[in-house]
Amino acid sequence: MSEKKKTTMEILREKVEELLRTDRLPHVWCPGCGIGIVLNAFLRAFIRAKMDPNKLVVVSGIGCTGRTAGYVNVDSFHTTHGRAIPFATGIKFARPELNVVVFSGDGDLFAIGGNHFINAARRNHDILVIAVNNFTYGMTGGQHGPTTPTGAYTTTTPYGNPDRPFNIPHLAISLGVPYVARWTTYHLMQLQNSIYTALHRKGFRVIEIISQCPTVYGRRNEMKNPLDMMEYFRKFSIRKDDATAEEMELTYNGKIVVGVFRDVQGIPTYEERYEELLRRAQK
């Protein structure tokens, strides 16, 4: 009997299994959590890019998304709360040939690690940041965070959230980040292609992924099961690459503008500028 020839998608699925620590599955994430979808898309994009898994480092902070580092079968760091970007910066400085990816949540990257994000973006470090935004602090029980939309109900805001949320793509663009994109977990292929493109770019790259948290966010906001949240993403997301800052802002149960908002090349990274500085100083 002759061996059946495998299709591209079948090979891709096998390689995804190789890049996962399958002995630790099933993972800790809730039924219907979007982080698994994002991880799947990232692994597929990485395999498609044909990069060396020995030169990939996944750094993650604390929180639901922070658990990602434990499930990938590559060198990974599970760092202290909010300090995923400083750790990644250190790795990039010590071993510039490595491909450093920060995989973390909104609370970790923008609340506790907000200042690190701003300053790393300003200096244009050569790292890829995958920010999974689920509007809330999931692991600690659904408290409101800096990305919770105005008016949303959470455990700590039972009468609606009075704060304005972070406008992450706008923040990143204002800091001169060369690659800024936003997708939801419903945009499977677009997300995968966006990560694929970002892996080939240089500099600080930010991809914000709107993810669902049916367990603690959805059930307090009239989306009681995972499918309701997915339907919300399907119905309310529109693609607009040249969106203005006002359009990018997330509102409670409002439109989600997705797309690749900025993609420029040729901005020197911090590592390159530092090397040049060393060369000049040693003359």
Place this chain on the structure above:
Amino acid sequence: MKKLAENKPPPKKRGTVKIIEERCKGCWYCISYCPTKVLVVSPKLNEKGYHPPELKEDPPNKVCIACHLCELFCPDFALIVEEIK
């Protein structure tokens, strides 16, 4: 999605879905986003107490067309789609 299941004959490619039941957490994305609706909720429970999906084909129109969409949607890495020729 509904139209494809009811009116049009499906594409020629055929596949089968392998379900790793102990990884499934019963979110049922695969069941609702399958374009030909071949996956249904299984009546049996897995060891964690969730109902995993089950492949139930009903030819000629309700067949797995190996589109790999359930594989992409599955957050728990529980599905493997294989093409059959």
